[in-house]
Amino acid sequence: MISIRNQLAQLVEGRLIDPGHIDKALALVGVYPSTESWQRFLDKLLLWLGCLSIAFSVLFFIAFNWELLGRFAKFAMVEALIIAAIATYWRLSDHPLMSKVALLMAAIFLGVLLALFGQTYQTGADPWQLFFTWAMLMLPWAAVGRFPAIWLLWLALLNTATVLYYDTFGRLFGVFYSSDESLYWTLFAFNVLALVIWELLASQWDWLDERWSLRFIATASGVIVTWLATQAIVDSNHTWGVLVWLAFTIGLYVFYRHFKHDLFMLSGAALSSITVIMVFLNSVLPISGGGTYLLFAITLIGLGSGAAVWLGRIHKEWSK
Amino acid sequence: MNDNKSAWHQLSQAGLVSGEAPEADELESPWYVNVILAFSGWFSSFFFLGFLGLAVEIFEKPVVAAIVGGIIIAGSYVLLNTPKRNVFLEHLALAFSLAGQLLIAWTIFEGFGKAxxxxxxxxxxxxxxxxxxxxxxxxxxxxxxxxxxxxxxxxxxxxxxxxxxxxxxxxxxxxxxxxxxxxxxxxxxxxxxxxxxxxxxxxxxxxxxxxxxxxNWGGDVESSILVMPWVGELLLGVVTLYLVWKILQRLELSMTSPISIAAFAGTFVLSLASIEASGITVGWMIVLMGFANSNKVLMGLGVATLLFNISSYYYLLNNTLMEKAQTMLLIGLVLLTVRWLMRRLAREGQAAAHE
CATH class of the missing domain: 1.20.120 (Four Helix Bundle (Hemerythrin (Met), subunit A))
Structure with a gap:
């Protein structure tokens, strides 16, 4: 859909409007707002800016006095925020988006509360425990909320907890080769599992069918597995990385080309393939002066244009 | 497509255009496909320029650099001049052009260093x-x-x-x-x-x-009375008032209508505030310019700038947080007062019109 603004721009560029009438035309279709529009706009803008200023003023004030606040005052403030968010969620139940955002804010404030708890009462807990506890505690809210963003936050928390666990312990159940690699394998397995489960459930429940949440998870999985594949090529120690990457890419292609049309996933697969191929080339050819660079350039030009043409063709095919 | 006709439709009804509605543009690729192509274009040109840099010794003399830079830029002009938009070639040409520009800039600094x-x-x-x-x-x-x-x-x-x-x-x-x-x-x-x-x-x-x-990019320069920081803000405030005045002219409003007064008052307050929390005027101007032409991108840029500047105000060390809190509170109250005044004047105006 082309916006009215761009439509007018095209008409003006195509000389289809008399130069003397341009201003009138713009005012007529609303590109130049009317006085009433300006009034409404200024009204809203002044309100937002005024409230934002006051909110920042309160924030600065609290920050200035933070050291002097007693621990109960701090806890009271954070808990009040959580209660306010939940109350908003309850009161605004007929505004689906605003109530869900309120629930998301409540989940975030929960994390703030846990952090404050850990900071005030030095429990000696590990960092990963904060994120893990946060994820577990917010699970009921995620289930009730039916908001993809909250589930995305939940997945992010579990990912963070895993990374921090490896920071502390260096392994998971004592399996796999080096600790770095096994971390990536675990993360990849977890995120792919999440992706598969989410896609399966999305066909059942409409509210889960949020393309951008799925794309986010797929991007995370894709980045990890591409990294694993390139590491495998560079180290030439384990070929598992390349095989799993191949399986993942083929899986992506089959599913998102034929079952669920999603050009973003295919683009990601293309980008990942280009990266792996270039790294492979780099490991196979020696760097000998400018000639190798020229070869790289030409290969990349070919791969890039090829991907463009292929994706463009699919896009046209799906738009019919 | 129907959307193109809707603007055309309104205009032809008002008698501002005549004839058949023009054809709509062809299908555009989604942004993420363009991002991939852009990356490929840039990396390809890096490799190509690496090859060029090793094969031709461009940093020997400024003249050589200038000629090579000129050729590269001419080449990218040709690539960019194609009627059909090819995102990959476009970014390839952009990267080439940037390299050519760097070469020419290097030439200017090396060749005329005494100036x-x-x-x-x-x-x-x-x-x-x-x-x-x-x-x-x-x-x-x-x-x-x-x-x-x-x-x-x-x-x-x-x-x-x-x-x-x-x-x-x-x-x-x-x-x-x-x-x-x-x-x-x-x-x-x-x-x-x-x-x-x-x-x-x-x-x-x-x-x-x-x-x-x-x-501080290169030497010390003395500052004179002409270049105090607040002079800059003052000039910016003048430009903002000009912008507001032009918009009011476009709306054919008198300078004493509630909206005009609100506009000038709000602008004045924010310009003063900007002396304390720098950058608010720029953000405010961008938002106004954006709304004046229904340009959502500009409006978004303006809002982002405002938020960024207010947030970075937190970190400035000129004042204590207490003083900053007071400044923000004052600004907020004044803005809300201006809004209340605007509504009050608008209501009185409507009441007067009804009588």
């Missing part, structure tokens, strides 16, 4: 400005006007009048955006320059906020 440094920066700014006019590509236009404006402000810093930079750039941006649609053959170039100038203003203002005066 006054401000003049060197002005020369590069002029070169970038020429490129923004010549090159037939929107992204290139934005980049070149951005660079031109930045080089201009560096030059002004070395000439001792650094605080003029933002006001000049915003003044130019205001003129361009208020007349966005008035010259049919230059619409795209105008928009590109407009965006470039706005981005440059945001960047330069950001530098000032964090104390990175562009002057």
């Amino acid at each position: 006054e440094i401000a003049m060197l920066w002005f020369t590069i700014a002029a070169f970038q400005f020429a490129l923004s006019m010549i090159m037939p590509n929107f992204i290139h236009g934005v980049m070149s006007s951005l660079f031109a404006a930045l080089c201009l402000s560096v030059g002004l810093s070395f000439a001792g009048v650094s605080y003029l930079a933002t006001s000049l750039m915003m003044a130019a941006a205001v003129l361009i955006w208020l007349h966005e649609f008035n010259h049919p053959q230059y619409i795209n170039k105008k928009r590109a320059s407009g965006y470039g100038l706005i981005l440059a203003s945001i960047v330069v203002k950001g530098f000032f906020i964090f104390g990175l005066d562009l002057r």
Whole structure:
């Protein structure tokens, strides 16, 4: 859909409007707002800016006095925020988006509360425990909320907890080769599992069918597995990385080309393939002066244009 | 497509156009496909330029660099001049052009090193400005006007009048955006320059906020009474008032209507506030310019700038947080008062109209 603004721009560029009438035309279709529009706009803008200023003023004030606040005052403030968010969620139940955002804010404030708890009462807990506890505690809210963003936050928390666990312990159940690699394998397995489960459930429940949440998870999985594949090529120690990457890419292609049309996933697969191929080339050819660079350039030009043409063709095919 | 007809429909009903509705443009690729192509284009050109750098010794003499730079830029002009948009080639050409520009900039600094440094920066700014006019590509236009404006402000810093930079750039941006649609053959170039100038203003203002005066890029320059920081804000305030005045003129409003008074009062308050929390005026201006032309991108940029500047205000060390809290509270209360006044005057105006 082309916006009215761009439509007018095209008409003006195509000389289809008399130069003397341009201003009138713009005012007529609303590109130049009317006085009433300006009034409404200024009204809203002044309100937002005024409230934002006051909110920042309160924030600065609290920050200035933070050291002097007693621990109960701090806890009271954070808990009040959580209660306010939940109350908003309850009161605004007929505004689906605003109530869900309120629930998301409540989940975030929960994390703030846990952090404050850990900071005030030095429990000696590990960092990963904060994120893990946060994820577990917010699970009921995620289930009730039916908001993809909250589930995305939940997945992010579990990912963070895993990374921090490896920071502390260096392994998971004592399996796999080096600790770095096994971390990536675990993360990849977890995120792919999440992706598969989410896609399966999305066909059942409409509210889960949020393309951008799925794309986010797929991007995370894709980045990890591409990294694993390139590491495998560079180290030439384990070929598992390349095989799993191949399986993942083929899986992506089959599913998102034929079952669920999603050009973003295919683009990601293309980008990942280009990266792996270039790294492979780099490991196979020696760097000998400018000639190798020229070869790289030409290969990349070919791969890039090829991907463009292929994706463009699919896009046209799906738009019919 | 129906949407193109709707604007046409309204216009033809009002008698401002006649004839058949024009055809809509063809299908555009989604943004993420373009991102992939852009990356591929840039990396390909890096490899190609690496090859060039190793094969031809361009840093021997400035003349060689200038010639190679010129050839590269001419080459990218040819690539960009194709009628059908090919995103990959477009970004390939953009990267080439950037390399050519760097070569030419290097030539100017190496070859004319004895000249006054401000003049060197002005020369590069002029070169970038020429490129923004010549090159037939929107992204290139934005980049070149951005660079031109930045080089201009560096030059002004070395000439001792650094605080003029933002006001000049915003003044130019205001003129361009208020007349966005008035010259049919230059619409795209105008928009590109407009965006470039706005981005440059945001960047330069950001530098000032964090104390990175562009002057410190090379020598010390004495400051005179003409270049106190508040002079810069004052000039900017003048430009903002001009913008507000032009918009009111466009709406054919009298200067004493509630909306005009609210506009001038709000502008004045925010300009004063901007002396304390720098950058608010720039953000406010961008939002106004955006709304005046229904340009959501500009409005978004303006809002982002405002939020960024208010947030970075937190970190400035000139005042204590307590004083900052008081300033923000004052600004907030005044803005809400202006809003209340505007509504009150509007209501009285309506009541008077009914009688």
